[in-house]
Amino acid sequence: MQRVAVVRFPGSNCDFDALCSAERAGSESYFVWHRDTDLKNPDVVILPGGFSYGDYLRSGAIARFSPIMDAVQRFAAEGGPLLGICNGFQILCEAHLLPGALMRNARLTYVSRPVNLKVERTDTPFTCAYQGNQVITLPVAHGEGRYVVDEKTLTELEATGRIVVRYVAPDGGPAGAEDNPNGSINAIAGICNAEGNVVGLMPHPDRMTDPALGLTEGLGFFQCRVGTTGSL
Amino acid sequence: MSHSPSATGAPTRAFPFPGERPVTPEVVREHNLNELEYERILEILGRTPTLTELGVFSALWSEHCSYKHSKPILKTFPTTGPRVVQGPGENAGVLRLAEGWAVAFKIESHNHPSAVEPYQGAATGAGGILRDVFTMGARPVAMLNSLRFGPLDQPRNRYLFAGVVRGIGDYGNCVGVPTLGGEVDFAPGYSGNPLVNAMCVGLLKETDLITARAHGVGNILLAMGARTGRDGIHGASFASEELSEKSEARRPQVQVGDPFTEKLLLEATLELISSKLIVAIQDMGAAGLTSSSAEMAARGHVGVELETDKVPVREADMTPYEILLSESQERMLVVVEPKMVTAVQAVCTRWELDATPIGVVTDDGMFRIRHNGAVVAEIPGQRLVDDCPMYYPEARESERVKELRTAEPPHSGAGLPALDEALDLLLQAPSLASKKWVFEQYDSTVQGSTAIRPGGDAGMLHVPGTEFGLAVTVDCNARLLALDPYEGGKAAVAEAARNISATGAVPIGITDCLNFGSPEKPEVFFQFQEACRGIGDACRAFGIPVTGGNVSFYNESPTGAIDPTPTIGMVGLIDNVGDRLQSHFTQPADRIVVLGKARKGSLGGSAYWAEVLGFVGGQPSIVDLGAELALQKLLNHAAREHLLRSAHDSSTGGLAVTLAEAAMRGPYAVHGVGITVDLGLVESASETSDEELFFGEVGAQAVVSLDPALLETFLALAGQDKVPAAVVGTVSDVNENVSISRGETSITRPVSDLREIYFNAIPRRMKQGLSAKD
Amino acid sequence: MTYRAHIRVVPRAGLLDPQGQAVEHALTALGFPEARNVRVGKAIEVQVAAANRGEAEARVRQMCDKLLANPVTEDYLVEVEES
């Protein structure tokens, strides 16, 4: 049974969602407080969604300096599987564990709705349960989710297949204006680092894991086992 | 200063705070206290009050805190039942569910602050209701909001609408509570006096329930959370007067919400309660420290002594008067045994919050305030809270309303627009159109348990670790109340119950937010009294209690009193979330059944007359509570048996709008579906005109769809439950026509056109993105 | 003539500024204990065509009163320079 550490920052509000999603997928999961300095040797680390420090100044800008982040940096550097969901993704970018930044939605308003996503990378520790180019539907809920990155890095991300999930039309075709909820460049919804062990995305797999509701399209993000790649 | 003993026998004495204005008749008037009330104060104290004491009285004796015009009427509500764990009188009502779980819920208004500053007004309204729920030991799991504005063609109304929605969203989204429902209505009467009602629903284990009763002489009072500033001083009395130039002038400094601190308060509070470290806790809401301390003491029949100079402040040299009446947000007052103080402070520190000792529980029943040692206020606590004079105002119905009830719309017969034209006009009226523009700005899926999101009838959530779920809704059709407050009050409860039942859930209780004009106007008090009678009768008929609520009077603007708007917040229980029903048609070839009857004269107060003919009048339908209850039972029964594929209640706009809504499907469905329906088959259709049949607002009506194979079983069930059921048509393929007919007359529109109209009605009007303040 | 206006819209003195508070705490934690009274507001840059500086400034102030600043919660400062 693998151990999943969920880091709680003040203002995290999807911490329970991540914790119980991991448990539903058969992991032993536990919270780590942002002031701690030890992750208690987990197999997987998750930075959950929410509004760490109220998202004041910039989403993730303050949380990135929390004491626990040194341990998170080290864990990632050693190749540990690290997932950032929504605010977690924003923190990963602010901490330079992932390139680019997440800016105010193009429409300027907070957006809460289901989106269609194509899973373009299935060899990461968080997407190996999905089929290549599988189209799934997950909710987004954010005010600052417009992914931006410089030309050079963007080309590199695309060329090296580091777009993990992308907003698409319901039929899986290229996203139209309605399908891209925040105006992200190239309809990017989630990316990974060069090594593939650090993944961040704006949509919320952690909100689609409740069997009682028959809504489990997000469960796959929590099902991979360390060492496994390719589908289970 | 005289020292003659007060009526309680206990001589009280207090010394004016240095520099404090002496209490003169003008000062008394400024504090919205009338002569009778001031006489009562003199009698209670046996002397002239200090300014600080006057401020304390004026806050606690404001309508908002004292319910001095409404208490006798509120007493007529049914408040008991097997599920009731906590009825009215606490921060929130509590109902028993199952497996040790209970639900706490409450609705509050924040109308006047939102009229002045829509963003902060609405945000702090959301913050306040969240605190009411988590101070009971419940974790907030759902929010709802009920909003009223003037027409969107006025820039000021667009500004208020946009600001309020953003304020509610930013606050609830940050704290991490999903918004599962609400309503928005637009009518001229709300220009200048918008309504912002926020409801919160929380889950707790019954064993964690804690009430706001101070006890244990010698126990310590801690101020927890944000520091105290000069925000919203006299907010409570501000909420209890009419908006005017004058109130603009004495507008309190705006309260600013900090949802981040709220989230920390929430977690710290729940940890303190579940670890049994505290005796009692209360949020510092309206009238801040004053009401929270005085009310906790009165409930526990003890006294309190506060040292205002110990209260952590945000600004230099604040007076005790300001500290007592400040409505700075995100603050709690906690009662703790002395030996627990350090443990409590440790929990707070972990959540990066301050918890500062500011007073003690005493045995002399006094509400006593010291500043730098000197007593600046000393008032018999029980009398301070309980002895505000009560008023029994005159109630008389306005002649204008009587006339309106019998009036007829301008055009008729040949002059009327074609039915499909009328349908378009209704679907693009902001009050009926999709509220997607609103609920897309609210996180509706955080906490991962959302079973039904906004966009259907009631919202629903799954209670984790159990099979059951809660359905939640807020409803009120003020147009009906304006014409007939008694039937309108019944109708509000009935519509809420239909929304709950349409999901398959069973109504278990309500909270109400009673928004009215000035109770000192006989025609307004008549509306209040009659509406409450209607609400009470409906609840008794449905066997559900009123567990609490909120009264908001003085909703008056230069254009006069608002339409009576008693918003009903209702909670329902579904034993198995797997049984839930959605409101939209799903499968081609499914049969469509109309439950309920058509009725002659069902256009009184209808959206059809108001939005299409520009006429507000007529006698609204008499609400048949027996038929409503039968419909509720049938829907719940059918959901259990998995007989239905969809159910949607029919209310504003009547059957044509209800059918169109179900056919258009949700905002994120790729396409709508076509339908072919013959309304001539609805029971008693023959007695009605086309307008009455298509757009009449009859009550006890719903539209369901189901697999043809289950039709017989379902019709048999409907027969047993004595609900008229007419098989009126079938669902056709995606993107086909919505065709609703009776004999020769029919509406035939491509569903894609209807979707275009219905989903863009509000975005189109709000395009400008940013609206000017006026 | 065209002018460049720099507008600073900041929370009214006395009003709670949660964002300023959070930034101040963060700065202290990051080794900038000397940072005090942090306030966070909006910086808006507008280019305006006007007959002269005085008119440019007057127009920009109108923009602030009408749209850019909320008089209930914010104060604003305007600086205009030729561009």
Next chain:
Amino acid sequence: MTYRAHIRVVPRAGLLDPQGQAVEHALTALGFPEARNVRVGKAIEVQVAAANRGEAEARVRQMCDKLLANPVTEDYLVEVEES
């Protein structure tokens, strides 16, 4: 000595600024067609204790580099005055 620093954090030139565009549209709609090239950023005010103005400015720049501005998307300007 204590100084008051006025920091303007603005979106990188060339980067899309939807907020600036929205404000510009609104201004035009409200009768300010002369408003052009609107950019919206953050105005941050900090009071700092320092030996002299130069040191104050240097410290404030460190604050910007470390926390207040995001180098990927934002530029910043600092003005320091005695207070």
